[in-house]
Amino acid sequence: MKYTAPTKEGYFGKFGGKFVPEILIPALEELEIAYEESLNDPLFQKEYHDLLKEYVGRPTKLTYANRLTDHYGKGKIYFKREDLCHTGAHKINNAIGQLLLARNMGKTRIIAETGAGQHGVATATACAKFGFDCVIYMGAEDMERQKLNVDRMRLLGAEVRSVTSGSQTLKDATNEAIRDWVTNVENTFYIIGSVVGPHPYPVMTRNFHRVIGEETKEQLKHAEGRLPDYLVACVGGGSNAIGFFYPFIENEDVKMIGIEAAGLGADTDQTAATLTIGTPGVLHGSLSYLLHDTEGQVQLAHSISAGLDYPGIGPEHSHLFDTKRVHYFGVTDQQAMDAVKRVSETEGIIPAIETAHAFAYLETLMPLTQKDEIVVVNCSGRGDKDMKTISEWFDS
């Protein structure tokens, strides 16, 4: 079936839209125009793809995970190696794309929010490469658990502003970034790090990451001569998953699975499993599934992974959930940490804790697969940044 979302108003089914104060509407309109122009601008496209190749290191590899495959004794597991991107995660595909847009729009100052710090590092990196002023908003709690990334951002020349309101995590960092944007809208470009926010951010960010799925399709065709049977990716806001899934949406035989962070369990109040237990609501400029109470107050999410610790999710995921094109499941902190260890020991790859949520689901999926079914997991980031959390988890 032909997939054309979003509409020109930015709706994926009933999700998306532009729920922002009047002050930001002109900025979004300006961005929409610049983004539309960039799609048909051969110079922009060449510069973007050259940077992905020469600076980010794309295409990233597709690695056959033979020992993990043997461990399950069924199916055939491949990893799409976004952990090999410069800066250690997929986030830089989007940071570079949005930065080029900002430059072409004549903006001089860049702001971003970050949870795990991977988007912050990617943005700080792009700003260093192009000589832009850069302010990163990060929750105080996240600055603690992702200290390595804070140090990296500072070394790259970015100013990291600690956010102490609310839960002191990604949600509140995003609020502060939006407040900065409202105040400095004339000269400032807000590089949003996931497929969330008001239109056109969700579609734009998706399209800067679709290279992940496009490469996977090509590489798997070369390796196996066919399409995969399953794609598995972790979902917080959902950028790596959308970039990975999108090029396969019209291939109806490809089953796609998004893994949310269930924290201590989706049946507890310490969870970030937005699709599993949330209901539609508006946060950070778009209508999507949301964790909120009966009064519409947004609830604090919990996950051991700072990158998935978010009470919302991108509107396109809500649409793919409602239409059942993608199936979503939750994985707990414990299951994710077990997967960190398993993948490290069997494949020699230390995944980010975010990424490990996708790997954890293989425990459920693999016993259900047929012998030669191909499962590709998006290995969205590497785990160096998480060493403190990982060591503490296994030492205690």
Added chain:
Amino acid sequence: MVITQHKSRVSAVFERRKDNSKIMSLFITAGYPNLDATVDLILGFEKNGADIIELGMPFSDPLADGPTIQYASNMAISNGITMKKIFEMVREVRKSSDIPIILMGYINPVMRYGLNAFCKDAAECGADGLILPDLPPEESSYIAEEAKSNKLDMIYLVAPNSTDERMKKVDELSSGFVYCVSVTGVTGARKGEEVAKSVEKFIGRVNKHVTKNPRLVGFGIKNHEDAVIIAKDVDGFIVGSALIDNIRNNYPNNNWIENVFSFVNELKYGNKKN
């Protein structure tokens, strides 16, 4: 789009306005500083010169607000504010006052309550209109019909970076008045000169393109002198953060509420007592 004309309490206020006076609209967060104070505050504000009340419906993630309203919202939520309690407060005010009450807040709590039920219950308790800053004209279809059929005024905002065309569109969609945001930024007190400097050109454009509705200017007004300068060429002004800061400075000292009322009186009339 055609908006049926109805004589609302809000419109009546503007019709009564004399040329030499300005309409004063005051914003307070429902449930701040405590649940019992809200009704007393509203009634006292009216006695001290307020013409319209904007009653804030607190939200956990007020991304267009500065630290003052963030603080008041958090306090109100901890105090146990709910939408039902807000409606109850309006009903209580209506027992003794006809002051227009506009409910102001973010769209999520309203959607969660149910757009239909919200408009119906808001009108039923005696509220007069809605300001939903994160529901711009682009998304207005979510609530336009419900608001209209319940005779609630929908007030949209214009900002210094709104184009002439958007100002016209906002004027067309709005009823009651149009909210003119004096500066780009979040809510909160600013230096009067800072606002005055940029506001003149903006208000010039507003007056050219917003012709159907009265215009109130807000953001950054903290005293009578600011209001005189900034609202010079419009129908009136809105004060929110400065009022909440004043409550925050006085509460819970003895006579806190009297001190707040004398601040309000001064906002409207300057040093000459009325």
